[in-house]
Amino acid sequence: MRAVAISAGRRLQGSTSASLLLATVAALAVGALLIVIVGVDPVDAYRSVWEGSVGSLDALAQTSLRMAPLLIMAVGLIPALRAGVFTIGSEGQFGIGALTAGLAVLGVAPHLPAWLAIVTGALAGAGGGLVWAIGPALLRAFLGIDEILTTFAFNFMATFLLLWLLNGPARGKDAFLVQTSPTPEDTWLPTLGDTVANIGLLLLPALVLAMVAFGRTPGGYRVRLYGAQPSLAAAAGARHWRVVVLSMLVAGAAAGIAGWIQIAGVDRAVFGSVFRGYGYLALALVALGRGQVAPTVLGAILFAGLQTGSEAMQLGVGISADFVFVMQGLVLYLMAFRGGRGREL
């Protein structure tokens, strides 16, 4: 039975990636229409999208910076979505992880060697994200409270908690914006060659491989079984509360690490504006990718490219970078529409 399930999974995986590409092409076509309406040549516009996202080594490096947090969060969400746990809390866990990572680095940097401060930041980020996931996880596992609304609520609580802390107790001296002090330069993630990309990028293949491997362990099998049929999973030795709590905590820790990589690799301080909607994008990608690894990775690359491409398009041909939200919204909508009923998780 398992072999059948796996081969069926492979077939669907192929079609999900194809569906993502198809949705992207369709969205770009609608986007071209929109570009014409606002009075710009779509060929020029899309040339600057291409050049700004993947057209050069620098562009690729910029895209990688946006891809990293998105991909880390998405990979971390895979077990939860496979188990049928629809946590939409990555956004808040990302912000809390960024905050704890940033504060930890600022705290320990004067006392520890730089590499140890970096590791401390990563652990603190993971811990912060994990802690922010505990409440909704326990409420779902032991009281049966729907995780969608609670995780959503925790996202907003995180937003306002961050604003309060960064305006008050955690605000950096002499900071003009709502932010902490900048983190010391030796705690920034080292860059790769002459580009802005950093070594955090090397973490991604490891995480992806780890998730592929997890899917082949008995634990990974029980998670999928739980998602398909909880009573059957219980007979196979999966405990309800363990599947729910652990999968939600894994998602939380991953989102926290994504927050850390944003701070250590890009922002270099914790800003009140750290929230970028990556958490929701990651969730949508995993949900539409039916919890599979390949379409999730493909989607993270695509969405990051759309992001940097749209920024380049704003500079190049003067179309507002809000274009990226139209594109991402269209891709997600069309992909969900093509999937339709019964192809959901």
Added chain:
Amino acid sequence: MSWLLADLAAVFTVGTLASGVRLAVPTALAAIGEAISQRAGVFNLGIEGMMMVGAFTGFAVASGSGSEALGMLAGGAGGAALAILMAAGSVWRGTNIIVTGFALVLLGQGLANLLYAQNQESLKTFEPLGEVGFGPLADIPVVGPVLFAQNAVFYAALVLAVAVALLLARTRFGLEADACGADPAAAVAKGVDVRRTRTLAVLAAGLFAGLGGAAITVGSVGNYGSNITAGKGFVALALVAVARNRIGWVLVAALLFGTLEASQARLQDVDGIPVELLPAVPWVAVVLALLGLAIAHVVRLRRAA
């Protein structure tokens, strides 16, 4: 302690209450629509995007035509137009409701901000709607400034709220919507056209969200700005969750939150109150309400056993 009470008394004045009512209008409109949709069993996360589209179409039409009334109508139509996509996906195609709703948040925000950014020069700002004159009624202490010195959108919203409450409680549509929300399979068995009912409910949600967006741009600002709804659609989701889809409680929740919002600026001067945390209040309330319901459920089960 007495100094704190004195400070708080200075914050919660009639003026705060009056501007609280004003601030509550857009959120209340969106929340009324969301309640209709959720009564029919459709959790409409796209509401924020629908508000954004309504805010933009309302502003653009009012700016171009010079008519605030036309602007409000265009706002409602804009929100409903985006809601067509929600209905097509989640009701007719059976797509994942969270992903589809989120996609429409992105699409609505993106379209509204983009179209504004590209047409900013040609769109003129205008004076927002003024107060409706009620003559001496506005001079009544407390009640006057709070209830009789608001703009036309406020009174329209009140009428609409009563109409929706009656629609849900007294008409066939209301009963069918509740049936679709409670148990769609049973509703089908009883001959209810679930898709049709849900489609109408989702379109109504879009209409009200669009009106809510236009209430900001046409009703109180006379301008548009990037992300002008600032998450009010999400706040509406929280209010509906706390009010458990009942229109009366939705209005109470919206008023309470509007007053909290209005007091925020003045609370800044009161020591010891973290004003940045005040917007989190509805979300804490959502979690506490869900917790309360779950505990009550467990207690009932224990008693029964």
